[in-house]
Amino acid sequence: MAGRPHSRPRLIDVAAQAGVSMATASRALASREGVSERVAARVRDVAAELGYVANPHARTLAGGPTSVAGLLVYEIGDPYFSEIASGVVGTAAEHGWSVQISHTERDSRAEAAQIRLMRAHRVGAIIVAGSGYVDPAMEAEVARELDAFQETGGRAVVIGRHHLRCDAVLPDNSAAAASVAEHLLELGHRRLAVVAGPRHLNTVTDRLGGVRSAVAARGLDPDDMPVAYVPFTREGGRAGAAQILEQHPGTTAILALNDAMATGVLSVLRERGVAVPAEVSVTGFDDIQVAQDLAPALTTARLPMSEMGVAAFELALRPPVSRPRRKPTSHGLVVRDSTAPPA
Amino acid sequence: MAGRPHSRPRLIDVAAQAGVSMATASRALASREGVSERVAARVRDVAAELGYVANPHARTLAGGPTSVAGLLVYEIGDPYFSEIASGVVGTAAEHGWSVQISHTERDSRAEAAQIRLMRAHRVGAIIVAGSGYVDPAMEAEVARELDAFQETGGRAVVIGRHHLRCDAVLPDNSAAAASVAEHLLELGHRRLAVVAGPRHLNTVTDRLGGVRSAVAARGLDPDDMPVAYVPFTREGGRAGAAQILEQHPGTTAILALNDAMATGVLSVLRERGVAVPAEVSVTGFDDIQVAQDLAPALTTARLPMSEMGVAAFELALRPPVSRPRRKPTSHGLVVRDSTAPPA
DNA sequence: CCGAGGAACGAAAGCGCTTGCAGGAAGCGC
DNA sequence: GCGCTTCCTGCAAGCGCTTTCGTTCCTCGG
The missing domain is CATH 3.40.50.2300 (Response regulator)
Structure with a gap:
């Protein structure tokens, strides 16, 4: 029987109840070899009956597997x-x-x-x-x-x-970003601007690279495309949008490199009375759940998070x-x- | 020195290095009483120097505190x-x-x-x-x-x-819900409908109770107010909105009892060409981050999640x-x- | 019918830590 | 200078489990 009162069963209780040693009980429950099926089944039954759950700390400490x-x-x-x-x-x-x-x-x-x-x-x-x-x-x-x-x-x-x-x-961040850029180019946009995340992140350089190569493939010079490096957040998107609107007023499409920033971009455009997509198109990246419910619903590159x-x-x-x-x-x-x- | 190569330091290594026993080292690191400040400081220094981190499994197994x-x-x-x-x-x-x-x-x-x-x-x-x-x-x-x-x-x-x-x-779900309902009543709405979550949840009954009492306080009969019990999700909100639009066409305001459902309500209204808030007002509950970016931006009860x-x-x-x-x-x-x- | 070779199982040694208890060094009053 | 506290510190016993190494018991070929 169990030792202390009010205490969950230990392996030794299971072993005793099943009439085997702790070693055998351990092996049976880990379904490792070296135990006859008859004994293993009995041990498993007893364990289930007692509601035994191994103490993961003891298990790990003794060198067993972690989960x-x-x-x-x-x-x-x-x-x-x-x-x-x-x-x-x-x-x-x-x-x-x-x-x-x-x-x-x-x-x-x-x-x-x-x-x-x-x-x-x-x-x-x-x-x-x-x-x-x-x-x-x-x-x-x-x-x-x-x-x-x-x-x-x-x-x-x-x-x-x-x-x-x-x-x-x-x-494939690069390819996905390229597909977004191509979509905009296909629509006829030529003055794209990018609201990128922090320039020290690979994700940003990969996505930006995709956009640039798509732009280059159309014969445009990627270096002419304004890029705002801002934090990967809604606030970052707001800052990036403000920057682009002020420094590059002719921009017809803003590509945000994630949806959170796109949300910020949209909010700035709304505040300033810039119609989306009539005056400026906006795209996101990731396709988070709410992208479909933004105003307007966001065109974006879907990643299956x-x-x-x-x-x-x-x-x-x-x-x-x-x-x-x-x-x-x-x-x-x-x-x-x-x-x-x-x- | 440490036992095995390639292995992180143990308490015993720290103790040896500091010239004390494991017991003292343990007490010093747990900043428990019974150790002179001088020794405790030395032990802590050694531990820091060696990059010692206690094995939480051993700690827990031995009856120490968990974190x-x-x-x-x-x-x-x-x-x-x-x-x-x-x-x-x-x-x-x-x-x-x-x-x-x-x-x-x-x-x-x-x-x-x-x-x-x-x-x-x-x-x-x-x-x-x-x-x-x-x-x-x-x-x-x-x-x-x-x-x-x-x-x-x-x-x-x-x-x-x-x-x-x-x-x-x-x-205070009830009070928060009441404040939303009062806001709508204040605006002049008299034909409210609720898109509630599952009826077996306390959160739903609490919030619904708040709405009902606010309605009753205006002299209206809460029992006349349609309530759709649907899952607490965007899809649930869509189903609830559809049900209300069909069975209670005179409704001027829909209260969703969380923002996810409100999102669904808005999407159905948009699809059906019902103007919000011109024709129907919509409210949510929780104020999740995106509530501000929905179309239109959602009026809701804020909970500081x-x-x-x-x-x-x-x-x-x-x-x-x-x-x-x-x-x-x-x-x-x-x-x-x-x-x-x-x- | 005997001995070799397995398969199944048990005894016991840890894993790394905490903690109750005992021992030892100071510090106190006399 | 002695006996008694009061602090510190060390010893050692586990915590509950896995695993190595033996031991026992069968099975089977010769």
Whole structure:
């Protein structure tokens, strides 16, 4: 019988009840070999009957497998990241894993510190969502932590980030951005401007690169295209839009490199009485849930955030291979009401 | 020196380096009494120098304090919950805690199961965000798990949920809903309709109660007011709006009991060419970030989700008291462009 | 019918930490 | 200078589990 009162059953209780040793009970529950099916079944039955759940701390301490994953996001309150988190958390639950979430607030040093913390917590896998840095020095510290984690048997997966020695879920930011730009060019726009995120993020340079190559393919000079480097937020979008309106009044289309910034762009245009899309077309990127409900409904490049979260967790579950896997994701152009031919 | 190569330092390494026993080192790092300040400082210095981080599994197993909190939400991808999570995760990080997040998908049995799982994980605190159930039987299982958790020394805090024996962060749903209804009545509306969430949720009955009492206070009969019970989602809002438009064509104002549903209501009205607010006024509830960017910008009752998350975590940090604390939160009416006097 | 070779199981040693308890060094009054 | 507190500090016993290494018991070929 159980030792203390009011205490959940221990493995030793299950073992006693089933008439076997702890070793056998442990093996039976981990469905490892070396136990006869008859005994294993009995142990499992007893465990179920007693409502036994292994203490994960003891398990981990003794060298067993962990089933806690760490998820790093810039800001869980941001729709882009919360949709990714939704995919990760849901899939993890299906596999009996739980998920620890951390904010990193767009700071590579904070990222490295969080990874270090998760390593200390002995998580079994770490999923890093969020852009990489253009400056290799900034990326280095994160890379070092991730490498150390993998060397000790942990599984690391990044989302939308290359240049790291681990499995990755990679949307084709460049191609998706190009498709948005092509859509605008197709409509006849020639005076495009970009509200980009921070210039030190890979995601920004990738997306911007896509836009520039699409522009160049039309015979235009990408260097003539104004680019506002602002924070990846609604407020950043507002600042970028204001800047473009003032310095480049002839602009007929503004490409925001994520939907949050596009929201800000739209709000500035509305305040200033600029009609969208009649006077200026606006595009976003990501297709967060609310993009369809903005005024006007936002034309944007769709990234399957939730599926990316699912894919990332599933990669984390698979055993590592020597050469890092790169799992591409779909993307698509979603044309709504914020784009139209130029006046 | 450390034992194995490639291995992070253990407490015993810190102790050796500082020339004290593990016991003293442990006490020094936990800043517990019984250690001279001189020795404690030395130990802390050595620990910092070696980059020592305690193994939380060993710590917990040995009976030490935990610094992992569990957060239960219906759906982390939903803005309401992700904003709460943002507050919780940020505050937790400041205090050196990490946060495990679980989906419950609006199912009380899943909730209870998740709490059980978190108990098995020996989290130090559990924060449950999400409505309670009107049916006491459904609430009972959750209550039982939460009670058991608290009996074993865990800290439980609920957000927006009463009838549970634990600390709570409680927005005044009824008053906030009443203020929205009063705003519409003030504008001259007399034919209100409500797009409510699921009728078995306390949040819904509370908010609906607020609306009904405001209506009654104007001398109108609340029972004449149509109510559509639909899921708490954008799709639910669409269904509710469709139902009201068809069965109660004279309606001049639709109150959605959360912003997600309001988004759906607006989308249906837009599709059907009903002008908002010229023909029909629409209100939401919560004031999620995007409410300001909808078309038209949504008039809604503001709940400080992020602050609620912060408050919940801070409550969890405080020692329990015999009588559960109820921490009220502010709420406010945010008037934007989706409401106007009836035509 | 005997011995070799497995398969199934058990004993016990940790994993890294906290903490109750005992021991030792100061500090006090006399 | 002695006995008694009062502080500090160290010893060692676990926390609940996994895993290595033996041991036992079968099975089967010769």
